[in-house]
Amino acid sequence: MEPRAHHLIIGLFTILAFAAALIFSLWLAKSSADREWGYYEIVFDHAVGGLSEGNPVLYSGVQIGDVVELRLDPDNPGHVRVLVRVDQSVPIRENTKAGLVLANITGSMSVQFSGGSPDNPALKGDEDNPPVIIAEPSAFTSLLSNGEQLLAKADQLLTSATALLSADNIDNASAILENTREATDALLDRRDQLIALLEQFDAAAIRAEEAAIKVSNVSDNANELLQNDGQRVLQS
Secondary structure, X not given: XXXXXHHHHHHHHHXXXXXXXXXXXXXXXXXXXXXXXXXXEEEXXXXXXXXXXXXXXXXXXXXXXXXXXXXXXXXXXXXXXXXXXXXXXXXXXXXXXXXXXXXXXXXXXXXXXXXXXXXXXXXXXXXXXXXXXXXXXXXXXXXXXHHHHHHHHHHHHHHHHHHHOOHHHHHHHHHHHHHHHHHHHHHHHOHHHHHHHHHHHHHHHHHHHHHHHHHHHHHHHHHHHHHHHHHHHHHO
């Protein structure tokens, strides 16, 4: 009898939890349906990867709506037109800026409005004729673009490094290192001879210095002889 009562309590609790969740969902749907929305179409001139229908629309980080539709511009497929709806109580003005922000680490994106001074008129429109807002490149988009360029340069660097480390170049570098080692070993084997040669150079430098001093002295004596005795000879 006790197991049956236990299963009955679990079943009753499950039914009540399901009914509560259903009632909450209906209330949430009714609240969303009764809410008044303003519709805006944002034009992006770059890829909007990670953005999809239902993603949040933020204003300075606060969610005010969601994405309704994404489509390519029929006149320019490089542009993407994103229809969003926001709470009509939030004024979107003519100088309000729009862009993309990263929603989470999975790469999902959100549309974010920012700016908009009170002295600018508010944009008005409905779902059939929404005002158009030109999106500005976001910091994240610029980062992705620069990241692609950085990866391309890294790929070029790796390609150059691979070419530099080819079998022929490695063999040539090995031969150069081997020749350098052999030359170093030869110099080390003749170290005593090199020391003797350097000592001879040092002695020759000393003798050259002494000779230069003697030549300087002879030059001084000759100059003195010309100035004194030479003048007397010329006078005679």
